[in-house]
Amino acid sequence: MNELHPLTQAVINGRRKEVPDLVQQCLDAGEDAKSIVQDRLVPGMTVVGERFKKNEIFVPEMLVAARAMKEALKILEPLLVAAGVRPEHTAIIGTVEGDLHDIGKNLVAMMWKGANMEVIDLGVNVPPAKFVEAIAQHKPHLVGLSALLTTTMPAMRTTVKAIRDAGIPVKIVVGGAPITREFAEEIGADGYSRDAGSAVDAALELLRAKA
Amino acid sequence: MNELHPLTQAVINGRRKEVPDLVQQCLDAGEDAKSIVQDRLVPGMTVVGERFKKNEIFVPEMLVAARAMKEALKILEPLLVAAGVRPEHTAIIGTVEGDLHDIGKNLVAMMWKGANMEVIDLGVNVPPAKFVEAIAQHKPHLVGLSALLTTTMPAMRTTVKAIRDAGIPVKIVVGGAPITREFAEEIGADGYSRDAGSAVDAALELLRAKA
Amino acid sequence: MKYTSLAIDDPAELIFGVAPHPLTTREGMVIGGGTVYPELNFTLPPITIDAAGMAEVRRNYADIIEGALGRAAELTAPGVVIEFETLPPMTEHPEWGMEIVNILIEGMEREKARSGLKSVLRMTPNDNREFERPPLMRRGRYWEAMLQLFEGSAAAGAELLSIESVGGKELHDEALVNGDLAASIFSLCILGERDMRFLWTHLNDIAKKHGVYCAGDTACGFGNTAMVLAEQKMIPRVFAAVVRAVTAVRSLVAYECGAVGPGKDCGYENPILKAITGFPMAMEGKTSACAHLSPMGNLAAATCDTWSNESVQNIKLLGGMAPTCYMEQLIYDCRLMNCARAEGRDSARMLQRWLVESDVATDPQAFIISPESSVELARAIVGSDSHYHAGIAVARKAVSLLREANAAGRLRIAGNEAGWFDTLDDTLDDLPDSEGEFISQQLALADSTKFIAAEYGLT
């Protein structure tokens, strides 16, 4: 395996405290904020994501890495904003109306963030109108809907319909324990994934298709 | 309980051999064929049907009664035909394409016959076109479709559609182990029943609604 | 009769997990060698199987095998039997059936490589011969396609061959709803026996050629149809129980032609066959409630070597896809039996007894396949000189066992069923001793539009 950059390694190991110095070193060495994110941080989270997928580590370890990455972003974000750089993709995510389950949704949000997407989390029990409103406001590339109750699956259908009716072009990906690929197709979603690991692939696939 | 007519009683007890004489006595006493059917035979089968529904007797006993009734009809049918009398209702029944299960369908046919319907049984593995053809030919009031396989449920949908597309007004009732009321509604059937006992009620209800 | 004595004559030895003649798979699972294995069977949710739908069909089977084996590995199952029972179009178009066989075998190999999980495929092409009516039993496109699928799957690595063959069934449904035991014996012991012999001789050739096993058949379309009809209160339970006893005579023929087990799950007659042949048997009971309700949910496990769920659609339950959930349930059932067995013979025997006591008094069909009854019924069969006589003998034995148990209060029988004992005995008394005479009688009564005598070698 290739030698990894110390910053990448620090993210992987979740050594949060070392991160600010390492970021500073990169900046001092003339790397720009965008390439630090893309070439140092994201590869770290990718390794972590892979390890998680292979069941080598657990979510707590992954969150430690995510927090280390956040530490870096704290420094880099003002620079990115100043340079007019935004994460390549924006996503909105939420649990549909009537449903309070959010652990699964939160994990998906975390994975998406790890893949360097900007994620706006609308929380739980989100009415269709609120999704539509947020889409109009943030113009995301992707919307993620979560439902864990069989009795809120109809609300997922209603939400997809409301978004389509609003006429804003956006890819919708759905998930949650009772959701199947068939149901996703039936209600007109663009994508489905059965767990957080594959949620990143599902999102990237849709975003590529779009591009 | 009221004293039952000896012919009615013979049907109930399945005493087939006594039936011809008893029918002859009725005819000799001036009863016409139609009223013998309606007032002597059908009430017998109704009692048998009730006993069956209450789990007092089994199908074999019910079939013995049905055979006794058939014995009577053998004598009465020519008279009915001569007088231009037909059973009040005609039904067509069959198992849908791809499906060979027929015990359930046969029991429903038997129960419908017991309720004095004329029943044309198209057998098993019946393609939609054959149903449509038979409907055009026999002009039934009712069509019964049976399916026992989850993988022939789509064929049931196709069959209902073919019948509707053909534009002949007829009531469709469906059944079989994997069929639910929801599915029946979804594919546009008029009725559903979950067992042979209630299949008669389901049929009569639809036929009354029609009348 | 090939078998003239019993392989197991002590009911205590007619027990789960152990068979006198165990069977070893290529990967080293020893069925009947001391471990009960889960046997999973599954089917499609409501979708159409045609050329256009095959992509979805494939996806279903791929998901099923991945999910179910993944769970089996997590629960460290000692090995699993996967049964692929085809749906009609998959036998009619053997190339479709083979696509799925390959998907399953690939899935099994992948899991083996990942986690070391052992598994073996039981291939059960469905018997389409009835699609023509009256059916051609020994020729025609349905027969050809079916053999082709057997051959292809044996070559592809399906190590256990099974079928739920339909020979004789054309007349049996009628026999059941009429409560006609004579016609039932004709269907099972005359027509069924001849068809089984013809069919299984062919299957044995295929198995030999590819170095795989003939596992076994089931008189499902007879005995289980009776059971379901009895469960629905359409026919008396005592009649269904006697029919079950007679089905053993038909299913036995597979073993006479070279099958070595494990007998097919839905053959509730299997305990009788295990006593006769000593081969391991699949059974199903409470954990096949997904496929049909049963009056012997525990008792059926008392003698099993693999434990099956019979069939479950690939639909989503709250806990996961249904085949995965049922895999879990089967594994826990097996773990319990294997724990008792691990503690020794006496412990296993104790659990066997509870499994039996759980149901034996509650239903005549349960009673009839208890280890005790099974051994007696088996004895009636091996003591007969022909399949016809075996059918009569086992039916007579069944009636008398039921009668005695009822009289002794060891069995609960509904009030409207008791009269059936005399009816059944009368029927048996009236049967001629001569098989030829019986055949002539029945041929005269049978609906000739429904079956072709020549297809059974009768004329």
Next chain:
Amino acid sequence: MKYTSLAIDDPAELIFGVAPHPLTTREGMVIGGGTVYPELNFTLPPITIDAAGMAEVRRNYADIIEGALGRAAELTAPGVVIEFETLPPMTEHPEWGMEIVNILIEGMEREKARSGLKSVLRMTPNDNREFERPPLMRRGRYWEAMLQLFEGSAAAGAELLSIESVGGKELHDEALVNGDLAASIFSLCILGERDMRFLWTHLNDIAKKHGVYCAGDTACGFGNTAMVLAEQKMIPRVFAAVVRAVTAVRSLVAYECGAVGPGKDCGYENPILKAITGFPMAMEGKTSACAHLSPMGNLAAATCDTWSNESVQNIKLLGGMAPTCYMEQLIYDCRLMNCARAEGRDSARMLQRWLVESDVATDPQAFIISPESSVELARAIVGSDSHYHAGIAVARKAVSLLREANAAGRLRIAGNEAGWFDTLDDTLDDLPDSEGEFISQQLALADSTKFIAAEYGLT
């Protein structure tokens, strides 16, 4: 602490079917008195619950109760517990919940009249307080509506009151995904304890008023969330196992406030509570695979007094509607346990042992609720002087039991989990002895947008 000693201190006596303090229902079912009863729970297929949809909702519940009880009667169950766990709109609109309660009670009475089947209704309104975020725990429309539904159903004849209360959960999900044991103890033993005491004091008043029983609560949103996350490999199993042990401290509070069992099915901490209180407990395991997979499918049965399927949608399986199929499976599971019990103490003890041996070595969560571990953990709790200290003590005990078992090879732990023992012990070592200090620490760390300290009587 109300309980300072154990009701059961011998693991052999912590066994299915028998509790030191059994409970007798109006119809004479004696739960914990020697018979294990099936407990059926069910839910809707995908449909909307609103005023327009209520006709279909009603039809579903009417069909469920008719089908499932009909089957229970056919299988001559000695009695059944029916659990009605509401879905959110049914608690939000208590009049909808009450419609269903009445449908169920009518169905139960009808079956009783028809076949004599005994049954009892466990009413479990779901806890909607979280719908407001941060939640109001002691007031507001969700609280009012919930109490109204409890009151109404007790009056209508629901004899067992239960809930899966959520107090403390606002912070616990976060604790789980962070693997943060300190935050977990804060959620369970500080926040949870206070909310339970408030809530169950109210429920006890309702129960007394209507002459019904407070049955019990479960830390489902804590312990089962951990279990599901561990099953999905999101968090380590050893961590989930330690959290399970701590949940017992929270669930205990219901009994301190007057509950008498049977404890709620999904409370896998129930064996610990049975050891402490001597009240009967519901459990669920392999036959709740329809609702969630489980690493202790058999072991969970070792100590149960009612045996549950947790939840199944009213969808059609090949064998019938799913609730009916699951009723059958539960009944056979219970029959086996009751057979062993009927043979006497030693036999029951033997089956209990196999149920335990089946799973105990395969998973830390199974290990932690085995009768042996449960008694030890129970002892750690009753030996403590406060719920906070009990939480620490039971967690410490759990870690040490797991560590020893792993070292002795009596328990298999995945390679990437072993490091967690030290992490957990370190966390426990760092906890202050003073509850007040702990509370201040945790309040400082907690996300104040997520919960309102005053709703727990903390300020």
